[in-house]
Amino acid sequence: xxxxxxxxxxxxxxxxxxxxxxxxxxxxxxxxxxxxxxxxxxxxxxxxxxxxxxxxxxxxxxxxxxxxxxxxxxxxxxxxxxxxxxxxxxxxxxxxxxxxxxxxxxxxxxxxxxxxxxxxxxxxxxxxxxxxxxxxxxxxxxxxxxxxxxxxxxxxxxxxxxxxxxxxxxxxxxxxxxxxxxxxxxxxxxxxxxxxxxxxxxxxxxxxxxxxxxxxxxxxxxxxxxxxxxxxxxxxxxxxxxxxxxxxxxxxxxxxxxxxxxxxxxxxxxxxxxxxxxx
Numbered sequence: 001x002x003x004x005x006x007x008x009x010x011x012x013x014x015x016x017x018x019x020x021x022x023x024x025x026x027x028x029x030x031x032x033x034x035x036x037x038x039x040x041x042x043x044x045x046x047x048x049x050x051x052x053x054x055x056x057x058x059x060x061x062x063x064x065x066x067x068x069x070x071x072x073x074x075x076x077x078x079x080x081x082x083x084x085x086x087x088x089x090x091x092x093x094x095x096x097x098x099x100x101x102x103x104x105x106x107x108x109x110x111x112x113x114x115x116x117x118x119x120x121x122x123x124x125x126x127x128x129x130x131x132x133x134x135x136x137x138x139x140x141x142x143x144x145x146x147x148x149x150x151x152x153x154x155x156x157x158x159x160x161x162x163x164x165x166x167x168x169x170x171x172x173x174x175x176x177x178x179x180x181x182x183x184x185x186x187x188x189x190x191x192x193x194x195x196x197x198x199x200x201x202x203x204x205x206x207x208x209x210x211x212x213x214x215x216x217x218x219x220x221x222x223x224x225x226x227x228x229x230x231x232x233x234x235x236x237x238x239x240x241x242x243x244x245x246x247x248x249x250x251x252x253x254x255x256x257x258x259x260x261x262x263x264x265x266x267x268x269x270x271x272x273x274x275x276x277x278x279x
Contacts, residue, residue: 003049004048004049004054004055004082004085005047005048006045006046006047006048006057006085006086006089007045007046007048008043008044008045008046009033009037009044009045009046009056010037011034011037013046013053014030014033014037015030016053017029017033017046017053017056018030018033020053020056020072020074021056021072023074023075024072024075027225032195032196032275035174035175035195036058036195038174039170039171039174039175040170040174041060041061041062041168041170041171042058042059042060042171043058043059043060043061043090043093044056044057044058044070045057045058045059045086045089045090045093047082047085047086049077054073054074054077054082055071055072055073055074055077055082055083055085055086056070056071056086057069057070057071057072057086057087057089057090058070058071058090058277059090059091059093059094059097060171060277060278061094061097061099062164062166062167062168062170062171063166063167064098064099064100064101064167064261065099065100065101065102065164065165065166065167065263066094066097066099066101066102067102067103067104067277067278067279068087068090068091068094068103068104069104069105069275069276069278070277071083071086071087071090071104071110073086078109083110083113084113084117087113087114087117088117091117091259099260100260100261101258101259101260101261101262101263102119102258102259102260103122103256103257103258103259103263103279104119104256104257105125105254105255105256105257105273105276105277105279106119106254106255106257111255111257114257115257117259118259119257119258120257120258120259121255121256121257122255122257122258122262122263123233123234123255123256123267124233124234124253124254124255124256125231125232125233125253125254125255125256125273126231126232126233126234126240126250127229127230127231127250127251127252127253127254128229128230128231128232128240128243128244128248128249128250128251129227129228129229129230129248129249129251130218130227130228130246130247130248130249131218131226131227131228131247132218132219132221132222132223132224132225132226132228133215133219133222134219134222135219136215136216136219137212137215137219138212139182139212140208140209140212142184143182143183143184143189143209143212144182144183144184145180145181145182145183145212145216146180146181146183147177147179147180147181148176148177148179148180148181148191148193149176150173152176152179152181153169153172153173153176154169155188156169156172156179156181156188156191156193157169157172157173159188159190159191159203159205159269160172160191160201160203162266162269163203163265163266163269163270164203164263164265164270164279165263165264165265166263166265166279168201171274171278172201172274175193175194175195176193178193178194178195178200179191179192179193179194180192180193180213180216182204182209182212182213189204189206189209190202190203190204190205190206190209190210190212190213191203191204191213192213192216192217192272193274194217194220195274195275195278196274196275197220197221197224197225198221198225198227198228198229199217199229199273199274199275200217200272200273201272201273201274201278202214202217202230202270202271202272203269203270204269204271205269207239207242210271211242211246213271214230214243214246214248214271214272215246217230217272228272229273230243230248230271230272231270231271231272231273233256233267233268233270234267239268254276256279
């Protein structure tokens with residue numbers, strides 16, 4: 001097999017990479033790829049063989065925490081070391097950026113590889129799904145629901161850091177057009193920021209506030225996706241029961257894996273993920 005060339009993705013690669021994902025059962029990712037190529041925290045890589053893009057990988061730098069995502073190899077070329085090569089290239093980018101923790105969400109296919117590379121399971125995400133809603137939610141009494149503005153990113157970043165233990169302001173800030181805030185006066189009660197139609201970075205300390213934002217997520221999905229995704233961490237009760245009472249159904253669990261330092265986070269504040277590539 002000819003050697004794999006690993007380089008940065010360019011805009012000229014978007015259509016080919018999107019078709020590669022589509023062949024693996026993913027929905028159209030052209031808009032997603034355009035967004036991450038323009039984001040300063042993201043390093044999207046491609047693996048090229050004989051002039052053709054056959055693999056991808058994504059490094060995202062959130063302060064001292066780096067995420068590995070979008071490790072994808074053309075089906076006919078799997079089990080030949082390409083996935084490991086892409087993962088190692090992504091990890092090298094994170095090392096160079098000073099990330100002392102490397103994180104990822106592992107598929108069943110990828111988990112054995114990551115364990116061999118020194119990653120360990122930090123937690124399990126229980127994924128729940130629900131169908132879109134026709135109507136927008138009514139915010140709880142005394143609160144307002146509005147779209148996010150660029151000036152909001154520092155407040156959003158503070159709440160997000162409390163939940164995730166990561167500085168994601170440079171990642172989330174450029175996505176403000178896909179963001180909503182729930183407030184009571186000057187107090188930020190929670191937020192929702194999307195990069196994909198089926199999920200969101202959705203953080204809220206109070207379950208009642210989270211319920212409003214989850215219903216907003218479902219409403220925003222109308223006409224864009226068939227199902228929406230919420231999460232609990234380690235299937236904790238009563239969070240999962242509360243979600244099920246709101247119309248969400250548990251589907252599958254997937255591991256969050258780390259390499260390097262542990263992260264001080266509050267997973268009970270997390271109700272949905274920006275994507276499986278970003279946590």
